[in-house]
Amino acid sequence: xxxxxxxxxxxxxxxxxxxxxxxxxxxxxxxxxxxxxxxxxxxxxxxxxxxxxxxxxxxxxxxxxxxxxxxxxxxxxxxxxxxxxxxxxxxxxxxxxxxxxxxxxxxxxxxxxxxxxxxxxxxxxxxxxxxxxxxxxxxxxx
Numbered sequence: 001x002x003x004x005x006x007x008x009x010x011x012x013x014x015x016x017x018x019x020x021x022x023x024x025x026x027x028x029x030x031x032x033x034x035x036x037x038x039x040x041x042x043x044x045x046x047x048x049x050x051x052x053x054x055x056x057x058x059x060x061x062x063x064x065x066x067x068x069x070x071x072x073x074x075x076x077x078x079x080x081x082x083x084x085x086x087x088x089x090x091x092x093x094x095x096x097x098x099x100x101x102x103x104x105x106x107x108x109x110x111x112x113x114x115x116x117x118x119x120x121x122x123x124x125x126x127x128x129x130x131x132x133x134x135x136x137x138x139x140x141x142x
Contacts, residue, residue: 004106006054013050017043044135051132 021039028035072089073081100116103109108122118126133139
């Protein structure tokens with residue numbers, strides 16, 4: 001396994017995209033201007049499928065912090081749980097710690113005295129997902 005699976009997957013998928021476009025242009029007898037609309041549709045579909053795959057892969061690879069929170073609150077039934085109890089759970093949860101560790105190692109976030117912050121790389125990744133969400137008309141938060 002590569003140390004940064006998300007970057008490796010992005011590199012592989014977008015490398016394939018570039019080679020596919022070059023191959024399509026090279027092998028096609030249609031003028032490139034007439035192919036432009038087809039290529040744009042293909043790129044949008046391929047990019048959205050790639051991003052969905054990467055999101056699902058990360059959810060399968062380790063427990064999602066969001067799902068962990070929902071599951072923990074659900075275990076407390078209709079009464080729910082208080083903030084202190086939830087914070088204890090999150091701080092003690094090995095899966096969440098591992099997830100944060102992977103994100104730190106990937107260089108997407110860093111821990112500071114005031115809390116967690118996105119790095120420049122993290123902002124770029126967040127921008128890609130926000131841009132994709134805007135294209136598909138999705139609200140923030142999933």
